[in-house]
Amino acid sequence: MTKRRGWLLGLSLGNLLFLYLPIAVLAVFSFNASSMTAQWQGMTLHWYRVMAEDAALLTALQNSLLVALVSTAIATVLGVSAAVSLERSPFRGHRAIEGALLLPLVIPEVMMGVALLLFFVIVKVPLSLVTVTIAHTAFNLPLVLVIVRARLRRLDPRLEEAARDLGATPWQAFRRVTLPLLKPAIVGAVLMAFTVSLDDFVVTFFTAGPGATTLPLKVYSMIKTGVSPEINALSAVLVLISMALIAWSLMFQRTQRRMYPFGH
Numbered sequence: 001m002t003k004r005r006g007w008l009l010g011l012s013l014g015n016l017l018f019l020y021l022p023i024a025v026l027a028v029f030s031f032n033a034s035s036m037t038a039q040w041q042g043m044t045l046h047w048y049r050v051m052a053e054d055a056a057l058l059t060a061l062q063n064s065l066l067v068a069l070v071s072t073a074i075a076t077v078l079g080v081s082a083a084v085s086l087e088r089s090p091f092r093g094h095r096a097i098e099g100a101l102l103l104p105l106v107i108p109e110v111m112m113g114v115a116l117l118l119f120f121v122i123v124k125v126p127l128s129l130v131t132v133t134i135a136h137t138a139f140n141l142p143l144v145l146v147i148v149r150a151r152l153r154r155l156d157p158r159l160e161e162a163a164r165d166l167g168a169t170p171w172q173a174f175r176r177v178t179l180p181l182l183k184p185a186i187v188g189a190v191l192m193a194f195t196v197s198l199d200d201f202v203v204t205f206f207t208a209g210p211g212a213t214t215l216p217l218k219v220y221s222m223i224k225t226g227v228s229p230e231i232n233a234l235s236a237v238l239v240l241i242s243m244a245l246i247a248w249s250l251m252f253q254r255t256q257r258r259m260y261p262f263g264h
Contacts, residue, residue, distance in 0.1 A: 023239055030232035047229040051237075054230065060218035063129060067204075067214060068197040071136035075193050078137075079144025080186060084174070086145075087152045102146070104139045112139065113206030120207065127209025135207040136200065140193040147192065151185030152178075184252065191249050195242065 030048070034041035051057060082101060086094055104112060116135045117127075125131060155178065163173040201216040208217060215234075222231055 026232050027236040027239065030229060030236040032229050032232075034229075047233040048237075050230050051233045056213075057215075057218060057230075057234065060213050060215045063213060064198055064215040067129060067133050067136055068194050071133050071140055071197050072190055072193040074133075074137045075140035075144050076186065076190055079141050079189065080148050080182070082141075083145050083149040083152055084178075087149055088157070102142045105142045105146070109139075109200075109202035113203040116203065117206040127207060127212065129208075129212045131207045131209065132204055132212055132214065135203050136197045139200075139203065140197060143193050143196065144189040147189040148182060148185045151182055155181055187249055187252055191245055195245075 029040070031043050031045070032040055033044040033046065085091075086098055107115075113135075116131075116138070120127060120131050159181075160173045160177050163177045164170065168176065199216055200214075201220065204214050204217060208214065213221075219231060219234070222228060
């Protein structure tokens with residue numbers, strides 16, 4: 001038994017090293033005084049200052065945040081509505097519609113990017129941040145749908161029925177009973193959609209036009225001439241932001257479990 005635990009502990013540590021050691025190395029070398037990534041010449045915050053003063057990089061970051069926020073908001077509203085409709089009020093042909101909504105999850109990103117590009121060309125919509133936002137909404141919608149619907153299936157429908165028996169309208173029952181119980185899933189779906197949108201490259205590459213450069217596209221253009229410590233600094237900041245969002249999500253879900261124990 002002890003030997004088996006030792007093997008499991010070793011495998012777990014090996015997996016953690018495999019996943020997080022490259023990120024740790026990246027974060028350490030973001031403080032490297034040398035302009036050569038592979039040569040350590042002491043600690044400095046120079047590359048963080050360079051990053052903060054890079055107007056093109058900051059513009060790309062603003063574009064990514066704008067696209068991620070707008071596409072996530074639209075996908076969340078549409079995804080939650082679709083999940084509730086498909087799960088609580090199935091209608092004729094809902095299987096076909098469900099399959100169509102989930103199709104972006106199984107289509108290769110390259111194919112989806114090309115298909116969206118052809119669609120925008122056919123309807124004569126110029127490529128811009130608007131087309132990027134539409135594209136991101138298209139692949140974020142099924143993510144939200146799957147996450148929220150999985151949570152919705154675990155909820156007892158009798159809770160909402162009891163609220164309606166006590167005089168609540170369908171909208172009041174949903175807003176005061178079902179929606180609070182769906183909050184952990186909605187928050188998780190929002191974080192997932194936001195993260196996927198923020199770091200998407202392939203679909204964005206096909207649907208972005210002039211002046212619509214997002215952060216992944218900008219980083220890709222920068223690494224063509226070599227990995228700069230400025231990119232390491234940017235990556236370290238994004239990792240910290242991601243970790244903060246994950247920590248906030250876990251704290252939020254823990255709070256929701258204490259507030260609504262009967263819904264879990």
